[in-house]
Amino acid sequence: MVCSSVKVGQNCLFMSKKGCGFNGGTCHIIVEACEGCQKAVQYPVGKYCISFPDPAAKWHTGNCSMATHLEATTKKETAKVNPLKASKRQGR
Ligand code: SF4
Numbered sequence: 001m002v003c004s005s006v007k008v009g010q011n012c013l014f015m016s017k018k019g020c021g022f023n024g025g026t027c028h029i030i031v032e033a034c035e036g037c038q039k040a041v042q043y044p045v046g047k048y049c050i051s052f053p054d055p056a057a058k059w060h061t062g063n064c065s066m067a068t069h070l071e072a073t074t075k076k077e078t079a080k081v082n083p084l085k086a087s088k089r090q091g092r
Helices: 071-078 083-091
Strands: 040-043 046-049
Touching: none
Parallel strands: none
Antiparallel strands: 040 046
16 A cells, blocks of 8 residues: 555555554664665655665664665675685785
8 A cells, every 4th residue: 555654655565544554653764874775765754765664674683685885895795715716826
């Protein structure tokens, strides 16, 4: 159903005729770590995530899995380096 409280006009699974059914009855504002993410959208009442109603929970156990602003750094960090080949390269 279309949200009529915070993310006005956006389709939401938590919205019903009785109002927002999410924990606390409303979405929660983004956290500092969300700044720069393309999914953080400014609404008249504040900045909210278009994917998750509680952004703080997404960052609770590490990086948010849907964050768009972490993609470049995450790929670099996960590039595997074979220590044996790396030491051979240094020797050249
Ligand atoms: S997708 Fe993750 S990082 Fe981006 S705004 Fe939502 S909770 Fe924050």
